[in-house]
Amino acid sequence: MALLTVENLGIDIHGIRPLDGVSFSVDKGEILGIVGESGSGKSLTALSVIGLLPLIGGRILRGSIRFDGIDLATLPEAEFRRLRGRRIAFITQNPMTSLDPVMRIGAQIDQVSMLHLGLDARAAQARSIEIMAQLRIPEAATIYHHFPHQLSGGMKQRIVIAMALAADPDLIIADEPTTALDVTIQAQIVDLLVELVRERDVALILITHDMGVVAQTCDRVVVLYAGRVAESDAVAAIFERPRHPYTRALIGCIPRDETAHGNLTGIPGAVPSVAHYPAGCRFHPRCPRRGAPCDHIVPVSAAMDGGLFACHFPENSGVAR
Amino acid sequence: MLSYAIKRLLLLLPVFFTISIVIFLIIHMVPGDPVDNLVRIGSTPEQKAVIAARYGLDKPLHEQYVIWLTNLLQGDFGNAIVMRRPVADLIAQNIPYSLALSGCALLFSTILGISVGTLAAMYKDSKLDQVVMGGILLGSTLPSFWLGLLLILLFSVQLGWLPVSGARSWEALILPVLTIGLGGTALVARVTRVAMLETAQKDFVLLLHAKGLPRRRIQLRHVLHHALMPVVTILGLRIGWILGGAVTVEYVFARPGLGTLLIKALSQHDYPVMQGCLLMLAIAVMLGTLVGDLVQAAMDPRIRHSMS
Amino acid sequence: MTAATAPHDHFWLTFRRSLAGKVLLTPKGGVAGAYLLVLVLIALTAPWITPYPFDQQALPLANRPPSLANWLGTDEFGRDVLSRIMYGARTSLSVSVTAISVSVLVGMALGAAAGYFGGMFDRGVTAAVDLSWSFPEILIALILVAIIGPGLHSTMLAIAIAYLAQFTRLTRAQIMGLKGETYIEATLSLGASHGHVVFRHLMPNALAPVIVCGMLATGDAIILEATLGFFGLGAQPPVPSWGAMMSSGSALIFTAPWIIVFPGLAVAITVVMINLFGDALIRALDIRANLREG
Numbered sequence: 001m002a003l004l005t006v007e008n009l010g011i012d013i014h015g016i017r018p019l020d021g022v023s024f025s026v027d028k029g030e031i032l033g034i035v036g037e038s039g040s041g042k043s044l045t046a047l048s049v050i051g052l053l054p055l056i057g058g059r060i061l062r063g064s065i066r067f068d069g070i071d072l073a074t075l076p077e078a079e080f081r082r083l084r085g086r087r088i089a090f091i092t093q094n095p096m097t098s099l100d101p102v103m104r105i106g107a108q109i110d111q112v113s114m115l116h117l118g119l120d121a122r123a124a125q126a127r128s129i130e131i132m133a134q135l136r137i138p139e140a141a142t143i144y145h146h147f148p149h150q151l152s153g154g155m156k157q158r159i160v161i162a163m164a165l166a167a168d169p170d171l172i173i174a175d176e177p178t179t180a181l182d183v184t185i186q187a188q189i190v191d192l193l194v195e196l197v198r199e200r201d202v203a204l205i206l207i208t209h210d211m212g213v214v215a216q217t218c219d220r221v222v223v224l225y226a227g228r229v230a231e232s233d234a235v236a237a238i239f240e241r242p243r244h245p246y247t248r249a250l251i252g253c254i255p256r257d258e259t260a261h262g263n264l265t266g267i268p269g270a271v272p273s274v275a276h277y278p279a280g281c282r283f284h285p286r287c288p289r290r291g292a293p294c295d296h297i298v299p300v301s302a303a304m305d306g307g308l309f310a311c312h313f314p315e316n317s318g319v320a321r
Numbered sequence: 322m323l324s325y326a327i328k329r330l331l332l333l334l335p336v337f338f339t340i341s342i343v344i345f346l347i348i349h350m351v352p353g354d355p356v357d358n359l360v361r362i363g364s365t366p367e368q369k370a371v372i373a374a375r376y377g378l379d380k381p382l383h384e385q386y387v388i389w390l391t392n393l394l395q396g397d398f399g400n401a402i403v404m405r406r407p408v409a410d411l412i413a414q415n416i417p418y419s420l421a422l423s424g425c426a427l428l429f430s431t432i433l434g435i436s437v438g439t440l441a442a443m444y445k446d447s448k449l450d451q452v453v454m455g456g457i458l459l460g461s462t463l464p465s466f467w468l469g470l471l472l473i474l475l476f477s478v479q480l481g482w483l484p485v486s487g488a489r490s491w492e493a494l495i496l497p498v499l500t501i502g503l504g505g506t507a508l509v510a511r512v513t514r515v516a517m518l519e520t521a522q523k524d525f526v527l528l529l530h531a532k533g534l535p536r537r538r539i540q541l542r543h544v545l546h547h548a549l550m551p552v553v554t555i556l557g558l559r560i561g562w563i564l565g566g567a568v569t570v571e572y573v574f575a576r577p578g579l580g581t582l583l584i585k586a587l588s589q590h591d592y593p594v595m596q597g598c599l600l601m602l603a604i605a606v607m608l609g610t611l612v613g614d615l616v617q618a619a620m621d622p623r624i625r626h627s628m629s
Numbered sequence: 630m631t632a633a634t635a636p637h638d639h640f641w642l643t644f645r646r647s648l649a650g651k652v653l654l655t656p657k658g659g660v661a662g663a664y665l666l667v668l669v670l671i672a673l674t675a676p677w678i679t680p681y682p683f684d685q686q687a688l689p690l691a692n693r694p695p696s697l698a699n700w701l702g703t704d705e706f707g708r709d710v711l712s713r714i715m716y717g718a719r720t721s722l723s724v725s726v727t728a729i730s731v732s733v734l735v736g737m738a739l740g741a742a743a744g745y746f747g748g749m750f751d752r753g754v755t756a757a758v759d760l761s762w763s764f765p766e767i768l769i770a771l772i773l774v775a776i777i778g779p780g781l782h783s784t785m786l787a788i789a790i791a792y793l794a795q796f797t798r799l800t801r802a803q804i805m806g807l808k809g810e811t812y813i814e815a816t817l818s819l820g821a822s823h824g825h826v827v828f829r830h831l832m833p834n835a836l837a838p839v840i841v842c843g844m845l846a847t848g849d850a851i852i853l854e855a856t857l858g859f860f861g862l863g864a865q866p867p868v869p870s871w872g873a874m875m876s877s878g879s880a881l882i883f884t885a886p887w888i889i890v891f892p893g894l895a896v897a898i899t900v901v902m903i904n905l906f907g908d909a910l911i912r913a914l915d916i917r918a919n920l921r922e923g
Contacts, residue, residue, distance in 0.1 A: 050531055052527065052530055052531065055527065055530060081533050081535065082533065083533070084530070084531060084532070084533035085531060085532035085533030085534075086533055089531070090528065090531035090532075092524055092527065092528050092531075093524075094524055097523060097524040097525060098524045098525050098527075098528045099525055099528075100525045100529070100543055101525070101621070101622075101623060102546060102547065102620065102621055102622060102623075103543075111532060111534065112532050112533070115532070115533060115534060116533060147622040147623070147626075149622070149623050149626070150626070160528070163528070163532060336760060339760060340760070343772075344772075347772065347775060347776055350776045351775070351776050351777075351778075352778075458901060458904060458905075459901065461904075462848065462852075462897065462900040462901045462904055463897050463900075464852045464855055464856060464893065464896050464897065464900075465856075466855075466856060466859050466875070467855075467875065467889070467893030467896060467897065470875070470882060470889050470890075470893065471890070471893070473882060474882060474886050474890070478882065478883055478886070558762075561764050561765045561768070562765045564765065564768075565765030565766070565767040565768050566765075568767060568768070568771070569767065569856055569859075572860065583771065584771075584860055587771060587774065587775050587860075587862065588779075588860075588861065588862070592775075595775050599768070599771075599772060602768060603764070606764055606765075
């Protein structure tokens with residue numbers, strides 16, 4: 001049994017249903033990539049797992065989220081809160097805006113260990129400085145007393161990571177942790193995260209739009225498109241023989257040039273908005289391989305060689321168009 | 322922090338001089354000869370000459386201003402024409418009443434406004450929120466003098482609980498404070514509510530939730546702190562409005578104070594008194610802005626660091 | 630569907646999608662719109678529809694409570710309070726609407742010039758605006774009345790000047806925001822004159838927030854007019870104005886409260902309605918962000 005298993009997840013936000021039948025699992029010591037263009041439902045998946053959907057007026061409609069034997073989908077908020085930050089930690093997209101600007105950063109890290117581990121102020125401070133030092137933050141004891149605006153973006157993201165580690169979590173969800181950072185800093189942060197998983201034996205869900213990052217860091221990957229899983233498999237397998245045309249397109253978009261961002265110029269069109277999901281396979285208007293059933297029949301997930309994909313005309317599978 | 326305060330204070334100096342020039346010029350902009358406007362009707366030429374010499378009215382305008390300002394800074398506001406006393410005495414006599422009224426009204430609107438606004442934001446779209454929003458609409462649209470009259474009608478005339486007017490006891494303060502305070506409360510509550518709702522959308526609040534902090538603690542400790550910063554700014558800016566409200570309300574309740582003095586001076590064309598009152602009110606407005614800025618700097622390290 | 634109803638449906642659809650439809654078909658906007666329409670009609674036709682002439686005195690009938698003959702009672706000279714309130718609508722509306730219109734026009738001109746040309750002119754205007762911004766309108770109005778003397782004309786002028794800062798500031802901010810847009814730069818580089826850019830491209834886009842702001846300020850102006858009238862510095866007797874009516878009535882608060890209660894109620898309801906209408910307008914135009922406090 002994996003640490004976290006999400007099955008057939010569907011959510012509702014003010015009457016719209018941006019996620020439909022999302023399934024994946026991740027285990028300790030493993031890095032799972034969730035990849036897709038913006039609007040594909042990556043961040044909403046993350047919010048569902050940490051139980052913060054109600055903040056944006058959403059709720060879980062169906063499916064289950066099992067975390068170490070607990071069903072998170074039905075867990076009462078009071079109990080969920082004790083899990084959040086303690087066993088499941090979250091790293092947000094933009095470190096520039098993720099820290100409370102009027103609170104010293106040390107105190108922001110302390111909050112977590114004081115709340116969840118019951119440490120007193122002194123012990124919490126010692127612990128926070130220790131974690132900061134482990135994350136290679138220079139002069140941690142000084143930085144501890146700084147305010148967020150006195151730090152650089154990369155340094156702030158390290159602080160956010162320190163907050164995530166403060167209560168020794170089992171699962172970390174990182175939502176595009178490097179998008180807002182400089183390219184050189186991006187690599188440092190990604191390396192830092194990989195190192196954490198290997199050393200501390202935590203599970204990491206890495207949300208990204210960049211297949212290149214997935215290739216470098218992840219063990220397994222889930223490709224989301226318009227709120228549905230297009231394909232999921234081990235990283236090596238998926239790069240070797242992508243089944244879903246969307247996966248292939250994403251791989252084709254990995255920038256050769258280090259400085260370019262992985263925007264999906266290779267795929268014409270854009271992810272449809274939640275209100276205008278097309279019938280059938282949601283990718284069909286943009287799909288080079290589409291055929292007769294694609295615009296009215298939803299493709300069923302098929303398993304093959306340990307991977308899953310949802311396509312009427314998969315590549316590399318012997319099924320002819 | 323101290324250097325920040327000094328810098329803000331220095332920035333106010335040009336504002337002070339501009340306002341003092343405007344107030345100084347009133348006497349020259351009203352129709353008629355300035356000397357005639359500064360003496361009692363029926364004064365002898367000798368009396369006029371004394372006044373003219375005192376204000377340097379035969380000298381060029383800029384020298385007159387310097388004389389006027391020098392006198393002011395030495396505490397000499399001139400003599401009231403109709404009320405026949407030094408203006409400084411009149412002001413000194415009236416100012417404590419205005420301070421008590423404005424101070425209490427400010428305290429009342431701040432405390433009640435922040436509490437009500439916070440509650441409305443925490444229970445957004447509930448019945449409570451709707452009631453608060455309705456109250457805010459009424460509180461910010463009812464003319465304050467009419468509200469004052471209605472309160473007199475209800476509490477003094479009908480129920481007989483509180484004095485109608487005057488300033489002899491602390492009970493006499495209740496209705497005026499309520500009258501000004503309701504408008505101020507509406508303003509503070511509106512800004513607090515909007516700022517809370519806006520702050521709640523910020524990334525760092527999401528992360529606070531993700532850290533597992535209790536919702537109430539996030540709202541009251543983190544979100545409220547941020548929401549209070551615009552509230553403080555608005556309050557600093559609007560101390561003038563509270564004073565403006567005090568002018569009206571003092572008149573309605575026949576309370577002594579700068580407002581009553583000003584209205585009296587206006588209707589009697591008593592220009593030195595008018596100038597003195599306006600200058601005091603202007604200084605109060607400037608100090609209000611300054612205090613607002615300082616409180617905000619104390620609350621936000623980014624502002625402190627940007628200036629020093 | 631029959632052929633006869635088709636144009637009607639078309640009209641209905643067009644109305645519903647138009648700005649007027651978006652405002653008037655909301656509960657708030659509809660009620661407020663209807664009230665304001667009736668008020669304007671009363672103000673326009675007051676001389677013909679009031680039960681009594683506004684200045685008809687009848688001392689034996691002084692200070693009568695509301696009755697069938699005088700629905701809202703009579704004042705200290707036996708004049709009918711209802712008739713005077715209806716006439717007062719004329720004074721209040723004409724003074725506040727005129728004053729705010731002047732203020733909006735001058736403020737837009739100043740703000741547009743300052744925002745568009747920048748430089749010393751902009752700095753001067755901004756300094757003046759910031760200065761008067763921190764002073765309550767009532768104080769500015771009182772200073773002006775001190776200079777030009779009491780009366781309806783000085784009330785109008787005082788209101789116009791007191792609100793000038795608000796419109797100048799808003800227009801300037803709008804123009805500054807729009808000026809950076811690419812299409813403006815493109816138009817200029819194509820050789821368009823400054824006048825063309827300001828009047829054809831910038832002003833139309835800046836107009837909506839300024840109009841809404843002017844609408845809301847008209848409500849404040851009615852209060853300001855009433856306040857000055859209440860101090861005896863506005864409308865002079867026997868011209869009926871809501872504020873002046875309350876001024877003479879405040880001495881009679883014990884014996885004849887209706888003399889102050891009803892004119893005040895007229896002010897209060899009118900201002901609340903103007904605010905509701907303004908809210909509906911803001912929502913229909915979707916410009917809340919442009920008008921935020923601060």
